[in-house]
Amino acid sequence: xxxxxxGNSCAKLFDGQTLRRLSLEELEAWKExxxxxxxxxxxxxxxxxxxxSWIDLEPFIELDSAYEGLGADRKALCSFIEDGVIIDAGxxxxxxxxxxxxxxxxxxxPGFEALKKAYAxxxxxxxxxPVWPKESLPLSTKEAIGYGMLSPLxxxxxxxxEKKDLFLTGGDAQVLASYLPQALYKPLLIxxxxxxxxxxxNVC
Amino acid sequence: xxxxxxGNSCAKLFDGQTLRRLSLEELEAWKExxxxxxxxxxxxxxxxxxxxSWIDLEPFIELDSAYEGLGADRKALCSFIEDGVIIDAGxxxxxxxxxxxxxxxxxxxPGFEALKKAYAxxxxxxxxxPVWPKESLPLSTKEAIGYGMLSPLxxxxxxxxEKKDLFLTGGDAQVLASYLPQALYKPLLIxxxxxxxxxxxNVC
Numbered sequence: 001x002x003x004x005x006x007g008n009s010c011a012k013l014f015d016g017q018t019l020r021r022l023s024l025e026e027l028e029a030w031k032e033x034x035x036x037x038x039x040x041x042x043x044x045x046x047x048x049x050x051x052x053s054w055i056d057l058e059p060f061i062e063l064d065s066a067y068e069g070l071g072a073d074r075k076a077l078c079s080f081i082e083d084g085v086i087i088d089a090g091x092x093x094x095x096x097x098x099x100x101x102x103x104x105x106x107x108x109x110p111g112f113e114a115l116k117k118a119y120a121x122x123x124x125x126x127x128x129x130p131v132w133p134k135e136s137l138p139l140s141t142k143e144a145i146g147y148g149m150l151s152p153l154x155x156x157x158x159x160x161x162e163k164k165d166l167f168l169t170g171g172d173a174q175v176l177a178s179y180l181p182q183a184l185y186k187p188l189l190i191x192x193x194x195x196x197x198x199x200x201x202n203v204c
Numbered sequence: 205x206x207x208x209x210x211g212n213s214c215a216k217l218f219d220g221q222t223l224r225r226l227s228l229e230e231l232e233a234w235k236e237x238x239x240x241x242x243x244x245x246x247x248x249x250x251x252x253x254x255x256x257s258w259i260d261l262e263p264f265i266e267l268d269s270a271y272e273g274l275g276a277d278r279k280a281l282c283s284f285i286e287d288g289v290i291i292d293a294g295x296x297x298x299x300x301x302x303x304x305x306x307x308x309x310x311x312x313x314p315g316f317e318a319l320k321k322a323y324a325x326x327x328x329x330x331x332x333x334p335v336w337p338k339e340s341l342p343l344s345t346k347e348a349i350g351y352g353m354l355s356p357l358x359x360x361x362x363x364x365x366e367k368k369d370l371f372l373t374g375g376d377a378q379v380l381a382s383y384l385p386q387a388l389y390k391p392l393l394i395x396x397x398x399x400x401x402x403x404x405x406n407v408c
Contacts, residue, residue: 008327068344105341107351110322118314118322123212137309140272147311152356
């Protein structure tokens with residue numbers, strides 16, 4: 001079974017064993033395959049209009065939520081977790097809270113690449129490779145940027161996640177994982193969620 | 205007495221009563237005046253080379269710190285506060301910790317304008333005017349962005365500032381002030397610090 005998660009910056013194609021990161025242009029090569037997908041990318045939506053073998057899983061997701069405009073990927077992840085905080089660290093970092101199968105809400109933090117560019121846009125002095133935080137307070141610009149990128153986010157997650165399970169996924173999750181040792185790191189969580197939707201709803 | 209604080213995006217000129225926000229080009233009109241200044245802007249440094257009446261206060265700042273590359277404005281603010289957390293919310297937000305007249309370190313968070321652009325750069329879906337956080341979790345993209353911009357920063361400041369006095373200044377400080385009710389909001393803090401340096405060191 002082929003699963004595809006199309007995000008803001010690239011598509012991730014998973015065949016149950018191998019994970020491929022593809023550009024939108026590279027999707028064409030998989031057009032004739034039966035592929036189950038989730039998509040939050042408007043450009044990709046146009047391309048996919050001609051992909052007759054591809055099946056959008058979004059209409060099959062069941063999630064109890066009052067959130068307006070929740071992306072298909074967040075919806076799928078949340079529908080897979082009954083209780084806990086789900087952190088998906090991609091080009092944006094999304095943080096969602098589930099309680100007793102209900103989505104309570106969530107927030108969006110810029111991804112690390114976007115943050116690095118944000119610092120660089122403020123001043124050439126801040127155009128630096130970040131040094132990730134240590135125990136002590138930063139004592140250089142590189143450390144001050146690394147701390148600024150990561151520590152506020154970690155603080156907000158810990159506050160929301162008190163007495164809750166944390167689930168961590170996405171391309172930049174590994175950096176976060178070392179600052180959230182209590183979190184369960186699940187790099188393939190979105191595909192597990194997609195498989196469950198297909199199984200439950202008998203999509204074919 | 206004329207004081208000028210030159211930051212990354214503009215210069216703030218203060219005559220003891222009126223605060224003027226000036227572009228670097230507009231500084232020329234004040235060239236012949238005696239102006240005491242602090243500068244963190246490389247472009248401005250070149251312009252100021254020909255401003256013979258202007259006096260750079262940075263060499264007169266006394267601060268006990270192991271931080272490498274601390275900006276002149278942060279140095280001046282920290283030298284003015286013996287104990288506490290100093291938050292300067294400008295085009296970058298700087299957060300510095302002082303303990304018993306010693307600078308313990310600090311971090312840098314992108315300013316709100318830079319953050320808004322960072323969200324917009326990730327996806328057109330995130331190119332939205334933020335709605336600042338309420339008590340409950342965000343239930344829309346605008347709320348999710350506003351929460352993401354502000355709540356992690358507030359969390360990190362509260363964690364650093366436990367049992368400490370908070371001092372809040374800078375152009376974007378008012379937004380932060382409503383989320384940090386315990387903080388002392390001092391819009392002219394940098395000029396108070398500059399006056400004290402001039403008085404102490406007898407600069408003329």
